[in-house]
Amino acid sequence: MIKAPSPNPQSRGPSDHDVRTQIVEAATEYFKRYGYEKTTVSDLAKAIGFSKAYIYKFFDSKQAIGEVICGNRLAEMRQSVDAAIADASSASDRFRRMFRAFVEAGSQLFFEDRKLYDIATTAALEPWPSVQAYERYVEELVANVIREGRESGEFERKTPLDEATGAICLVMKPYINPVLLQYNLDHAQEAAQHLSSLVLRSLAP
Amino acid sequence: MIKAPSPNPQSRGPSDHDVRTQIVEAATEYFKRYGYEKTTVSDLAKAIGFSKAYIYKFFDSKQAIGEVICGNRLAEMRQSVDAAIADASSASDRFRRMFRAFVEAGSQLFFEDRKLYDIATTAALEPWPSVQAYERYVEELVANVIREGRESGEFERKTPLDEATGAICLVMKPYINPVLLQYNLDHAQEAAQHLSSLVLRSLAP
Numbered sequence: 225m226i227k228a229p230s231p232n233p234q235s236r237g238p239s240d241h242d243v244r245t246q247i248v249e250a251a252t253e254y255f256k257r258y259g260y261e262k263t264t265v266s267d268l269a270k271a272i273g274f275s276k277a278y279i280y281k282f283f284d285s286k287q288a289i290g291e292v293i294c295g296n297r298l299a300e301m302r303q304s305v306d307a308a309i310a311d312a313s314s315a316s317d318r319f320r321r322m323f324r325a326f327v328e329a330g331s332q333l334f335f336e337d338r339k340l341y342d343i344a345t346t347a348a349l350e351p352w353p354s355v356q357a358y359e360r361y362v363e364e365l366v367a368n369v370i371r372e373g374r375e376s377g378e379f380e381r382k383t384p385l386d387e388a389t390g391a392i393c394l395v396m397k398p399y400i401n402p403v404l405l406q407y408n409l410d411h412a413q414e415a416a417q418h419l420s421s422l423v424l425r426s427l428a429p
Numbered sequence: 430m431i432k433a434p435s436p437n438p439q440s441r442g443p444s445d446h447d448v449r450t451q452i453v454e455a456a457t458e459y460f461k462r463y464g465y466e467k468t469t470v471s472d473l474a475k476a477i478g479f480s481k482a483y484i485y486k487f488f489d490s491k492q493a494i495g496e497v498i499c500g501n502r503l504a505e506m507r508q509s510v511d512a513a514i515a516d517a518s519s520a521s522d523r524f525r526r527m528f529r530a531f532v533e534a535g536s537q538l539f540f541e542d543r544k545l546y547d548i549a550t551t552a553a554l555e556p557w558p559s560v561q562a563y564e565r566y567v568e569e570l571v572a573n574v575i576r577e578g579r580e581s582g583e584f585e586r587k588t589p590l591d592e593a594t595g596a597i598c599l600v601m602k603p604y605i606n607p608v609l610l611q612y613n614l615d616h617a618q619e620a621a622q623h624l625s626s627l628v629l630r631s632l633a634p
Binding site: 380391415422427 | 585600612623626631
């Protein structure tokens, strides 16, 4: 149990930033064990030894805590996708690696932290700002790969960039969005492979 | 309330086939109102005025009744898709019409018979034999369109037919499978249009 620091700003307690981090870390562990949906801020406060009022000093709502957890996890997923595509040999290779890395990152979240996956599905259904930012990241990655392939002559240049990008994001969505991915897990890696081939055929000059 | 005919085979009652139809029709109406998942065969028996034992003479389980309802509905959906593609002017046109018709048929089921949609999602999750047959029908339609376009010179001929067919079915799946379609409804028609264009680009010679 984490001892609540004094809320008095004059005291030599931990900084607000430290307390926020402490709350988020404790909440992450708590949600991993008991899930996000059914937990209240009271449950959380009791479990981590803070008063409910004290938690509300730092976060407006349970969702505000969930948002930070979700954002942290999405940042990790972005890092693993960025790492997977960093040394690709061509735009086609980069696209295949990217799609595979997205599926891996999503599947890992599902299988390793089943309870945290609940936050992800809630976040994706609403969707929360962190998820909207992630969707923009996916779109930008896809647009960049298309641009790269057009410059190198690997891909056609007729289709408007935003049209090609939007359609490819739709193809990938069922394997990136956690609400849909949970129904596609058993064939996700194989599907990503076949769909990558189809997308690359659609991009051929 | 429907009067139960005598189960005595000597009596001049309705034929077994008629009774089955009667049970299915009454069950369809009942499920439309109260949903499939939470209804038991006892509820159904009470509502339609048959004994539970009598219903079990004709159907092994609630699922067996659901299977017939699901099969009937899928047959209607096939008819509407077949009608939509019958007078297409080219393989590309047939593909676009087909994708649009699948989305329309699925969306209609969702919005008009929200409670029957529960049967569809249950059937798709397991999946029931009627759903497996429907998936084979989708695959055959897609393969036929590709064959047609290859013969007419509209489509490329390099990619193995089963590979192209499988990947295209994966693209369409989130808009055909009711479990996934329910999360894609708000943008399903627009998505089908953009995805059709992408698929046709992937098929270009």
